[in-house]
Amino acid sequence: MSHLKLLQHLRATLQILVTISLLFSYAKIEARQSLSEVEDLELERQLKLINKPAIKTIKEKYGDIYDCVDFYKQPAFDHPLLKNHNFHPEMKPTLPNLLGDGTSSNINRPFSIGLKGGGCPTGTVPIRRTTKDDLIRQDIKLNVLDGTDSTLFKKYLRYAIVQIPEDSTNKIAGAGAILSVHNPQNLTNRQFSAGYIKVQNNNDSIQAGWIVNAEDYGDTRTRMYTYFKSGRMACFNTRCPGFVQINTGVALDGQLTPSTYGGPVQELPLYIARDTSSGDWWLFVESNNIKVGFWPSKIFANLGGFAIGAEYGGVVHANRGDPNPSMGSGYFPSGDLKKDAYLKNSTYLNENNQAKSFNDISAKLYATRPSVYRVYQHPDSKPENGALVTYGGPGEHM
Numbered sequence: 310m311s312h313l314k315l316l317q318h319l320r321a322t323l324q325i326l327v328t329i330s331l332l333f334s335y336a337k338i339e340a341r342q343s344l345s346e347v348e349d350l351e352l353e354r355q356l357k358l359i360n361k362p363a364i365k366t367i368k369e370k371y372g373d374i375y376d377c378v379d380f381y382k383q384p385a386f387d388h389p390l391l392k393n394h395n396f397h398p399e400m401k402p403t404l405p406n407l408l409g410d411g412t413s414s415n416i417n418r419p420f421s422i423g424l425k426g427g428g429c430p431t432g433t434v435p436i437r438r439t440t441k442d443d444l445i446r447q448d449i450k451l452n453v454l455d456g457t458d459s460t461l462f463k464k465y466l467r468y469a470i471v472q473i474p475e476d477s478t479n480k481i482a483g484a485g486a487i488l489s490v491h492n493p494q495n496l497t498n499r500q501f502s503a504g505y506i507k508v509q510n511n512n513d514s515i516q517a518g519w520i521v522n523a524e525d526y527g528d529t530r531t532r533m534y535t536y537f538k539s540g541r542m543a544c545f546n547t548r549c550p551g552f553v554q555i556n557t558g559v560a561l562d563g564q565l566t567p568s569t570y571g572g573p574v575q576e577l578p579l580y581i582a583r584d585t586s587s588g589d590w591w592l593f594v595e596s597n598n599i600k601v602g603f604w605p606s607k608i609f610a611n612l613g614g615f616a617i618g619a620e621y622g623g624v625v626h627a628n629r630g631d632p633n634p635s636m637g638s639g640y641f642p643s644g645d646l647k648k649d650a651y652l653k654n655s656t657y658l659n660e661n662n663q664a665k666s667f668n669d670i671s672a673k674l675y676a677t678r679p680s681v682y683r684v685y686q687h688p689d690s691k692p693e694n695g696a697l698v699t700y701g702g703p704g705e706h707m
Contacts, residue, residue, distance in 0.1 A: 352441050359384070359439045367424050367435065371530060374438040375560055377429035383436060388550035390607050396553055398432055402600060403586040404662060428558025434602075435560045436547055446498075446524060467633055467677040469684040469700040470622030473657065473667055475509065481616040483658035484508050485580035485593075486695070489651045490519045492531045492567035493625075493635040493704075498523040500634040502625045503534065504650055504700075508581055508590070508616035513609045514538045515590055516620075517579050519565055531567045533560075533577065535592060539609050552592075554602040559594060561601070570638055572647040585662060588613060619667070621655045622684050623700045633681055637701025641683050649699040651687070656695035666695045681705055 361383065363376035380398045385391060429435050473479065484506045493502040505518030520534040525545060535552065536545050546561040547554070554561070568574045580593040588606035593599060606613045623636040637650025646653075656664040676682050682702035 352444050355444060356439060356441065361436065363438075364433050365430060366438075367426065367429070369425055369564065371528070371564065373562075373564065375424060375429075375435040376438050377433040377557075378436050380432055380434055380554075383434050383554055384547045384550050385553045385605075386550065388608060391550065391553075391605060394605070396605075398434075398555065400555060400603075402582070402584045402589070402591045402603070404582055404584065404591070423558045424560060424563065428556075431557065434554035434557060436554070437560060437562050439548075442527060443525070446527060465627055465629060467625050467627075467636070467682060468620075468622065469636060469676045469682040469702065470620045470624070470674075471655070471667060471672055471684065471686060471696070471698050472621075472675050473619040473670055473672050475511070475618035476671070477617055479615070479617040479670070480660035481508060481619055481657050482585075482660055482662055483580060483582035483590075484616075484619045484621070484656070485578075485582070485658075485664070486621055486652035486655040486698075487576050487578045487596075488518055489638075489646075489649070490531060490565050490567050490575040490577050491638050491650050491701075492529070493521055493637065493639050495704075496521055496523060496529055496634045497631065498527075499628045499631055500524075500626060502623070502634050502636050504623050504637060504652070505620070506579055506581060506652070506655075507620040508612070509618045509620075510609075510611035510614070510616050512538065512540050513612040515581055515604055515612065517581055517592055519567075519577055526562075531565045532562045533565055533594070535561050537604055539612075551608050552602055552604055556599065556601045559599065559601050568638070570640070570648055574647060582658060582662070583615065615660060619657050621652050621667075621696075621698050623650060623682070625682075625704065632705035633678060635702065635704040636682050639701065639703055641702050642685050642699035644687070644699070646699075650701040652698045652700075654695040655698055664695070668696055678702075 360376065361378040363378060365377035367375045386394065424435055486506050488504050496502060501520055501522035501524065503518050503520035505516045507514060507516035515537045517535045519531055521529050521531055523529050534545055537551060542549060565577060566575050578594065578596050582591050584591060589603045590612065591603040592601045594601055625634045625636050627633050638648060640648060642649045655667065657667055659665055674684050676684050681704050684700040687697035687699050
């Protein structure tokens with residue numbers, strides 16, 4: 310082969326290789342674009358399933374959108390065990406010895422957590438609209454019944470709590486307290502910080518309180534929240550089916566006004582209580598015990614009966630390698646209730662629905678990292694009013 314022919318052959322071979330390389334690169338780009346389109350379509354499909362048709366839409370001050378959804382079409386009833394339910398919007402709990410029926414003149418408009426404009430029309434309930442950004446941040450899996458959305462329990466949790474340890478002889482029908490509300494500072498989008506009450510029985514638990522959770526909401530505002538775990542299923546608020554919303558004006562993840570260090574102090578009264586008739590677990594807020602809704606007993610394996618443990622205090626999470634965030638007011642308890650994070654009038658309900666201080670049961674103080682978080686039972690605790698718990702800490706900062 311002549312030198313000229315060799316050069317021509319090499320040039321042709323190089324052109325072929327370049328062409329093949331370009332084709333492979335183009336195919337890869339196309340594949341990436343195709344995958345992105347598939348993912349986008351999947352997100353849209355999920356949003357259609359998650360967000361129910363709205364009869365009315367409420368846009369809150371900082372951009373949260375709540376859809377007023379027909380009571381019978383709310384997310385709770387996507388749960389397979391609730392398909393043939395007999396629940397209705399006028400339901401009232403049976404709690405004769407404690408909370409009455411939750412009725413009050415402003416049942417849908419508690420002064421601190423009610424939705425704008427009086428909330429939703431009768432026969433509908435407010436459900437926060439899930440956005441595409443929410444799904445991307447949280448990587449939500451719709452099929453949460455297989456346990457894939459145990460978001461809270463995938464994190465590294467730190468506690469400063471008073472705990473009624475689980476004991477099979479305990480028969481706890483509820484827990485309640487008045488929580489001071491805070492906005493811990495310097496949280497990243499991979500951390501959360503909360504104050505809460507909780508009832509539990511083995512793998513089943515229900516908790517409620519206030520939280521700052523940028524990973525879920527894309528901001529660092531303080532919100533009311535709930536979290537329940539049933540076996541391997543677990544999620545916040547109405548992110549998975551289970552909680553039956555009754556109230557038309559109080560949303561589970563509504564924004565709260567936090568306390569200012571040194572005062573004024575903002576408070577959130579909360580109670581989780583078991584219906585004496587049905588065994589359903591009801592959530593009440595505010596000092597006049599406004600009913601928000603309930604977790605049906607039939608969705609639980611263990612909380613279909615009584616709880617056998619309870620907790621009161623603070624919890625934070627940070628991913629591996631991240632510093633521990635601040636808890637409560639962001640300071641160690643000092644004894645000054647204008648500065649400390651606290652839960653006052655902390656009680657549990659016995660099997661007869663009588664409110665008892667946990668001074669009457671085997672309770673213990675527990676702090677995961679005493680160097681950065683602490684919890685105390687305040688010396689001013691009065692047995693007839695329930696215990697006073699103070700907690701919190703600065704965490705660790707980069």
